[in-house]
Amino acid sequence: MTKETFLHEKHVELGAKMVDFAGWHMPVQYTSIMEEHKTVRENVGLFDVSHMGEVFVSGKDSMEFLNSIVPQDISKLVYEKAVYCQLPNKNGGLIDDLIIYKLGITEYLVICNASRIDEDLNWMIRNEKDFDVKINNCSNNYSLLAVQGPKAIDLMNKLGYDGNQDSFTIKLGTVAGIKMLVSRTGYTGEDGFELMVENVHAEKLWDAILREGQEFGIKPIGLGARDTLRLEAALHLYGNDLDENTTPIEAGLSWSVPKDKTADYNGKSIILSQAANGVDKKLIAIVMKDRNIARHGYDVYFNGEKVGIVTSGAPSPTLNVNIALAYVKNVKDICVGCNVQVMIREKLHDAEVVKKPFVKKHNIVKV
């Protein structure tokens, strides 16, 4: 059975094109992916991301427990702060990537990908051991809305919430008269907020945001633009760019793996050894030199040899070129500025390796 969020009727009323995504019937676009994408880069957009999982972890040992399952040092996570991290298996391969928020002295909120909630929960329970911890999957109790774009802060202020809060923090607050958790996070490469609200208030909140957001040019944004936005920001999509055979080091996520963390965690020795000694494959960002689009699964060539595979690819509405992320063999010669080729419909097409991200916040990178 395909699941529906509490905003499903709103999407249908707005004329969204609905698709199945990770077991959910979700809006892929309302009008046009291009238009929606630009709305988020220039103004502000509203996303329903209620399909994502919310798991509360509490109890005396909650910090020690989380610290034993992620590379990030949760002992250093302070009250109301958030951290991006991954959930590695014993080999360092990734079961999921997550955001962990500290809500109280022994209380944490874990946001996981919709497609991975069951795997994450199973893995957490398997790793519970003797920790005094309570794992509470509340994914069915909450709706999650994302307000993203340079004007998101103005809109939050207008909705009666003081948007002046640090990036990667979470606070209990009131938005449009409704109590909820508000974090200054997102997955678009823009400034923005994520609002976690009890399902019963979801429609009221959705309507209020669209109504009050009119003067800022707000539009509802589907998963199609969410994908092009995160790709421009070179943010990984689990299932495309991350999987159980890819470590955080291979994925270019070394920055989220502290080298001085004392606590042990799954895959630690492999991950740290890779961080110190290098890896066999690496994630590169490429820009096509012609109008062809490198899609997920296409082969990548270098000097006539097949060296890897595209994991995400799409047109970039901001840069007006076609961009992609690809895993390639970690040979020194494949570096920023050099040329690779992508096999598209039995022909090789040139692409240039560029720095990540393709688009920086409010600062378009020339390619």
Added chain:
Amino acid sequence: MSITEKILCSKSHEYVLDNENGTYTIGLTDYAVEQLGDIVFLELPEVGAEFKKGETFGTIESVKAASEIYMPISGKVIAINDTVVDAPEALNEDVYENGWLIKVESAVAETEFEDLLEYEDYKEELE
């Protein structure tokens, strides 16, 4: 008589228009383009290429995905619409008057038209 009254449509969403001089104009239906969303890339064959009914003659890409375009009838390509190759987003506006894809020359057998539908029937089939 509007174009949609004269075309025949395939189940894979191509249309064919009989120019009544041994040539046919081929394109994608408005439904196909609407379903694809923002069109960003179009690849069409060279003039002179020959295809059988059902063969892939081109590729159309939206932001989300690449799709193949199939020949609704057999024929030899005599013209391609360079305007839409250069600006494929124009297909989102119109697929019939200016948004055709290729013209073919064909002494096509009647049987090739048997599985093609008139526009009204095609639309009904979609519902």
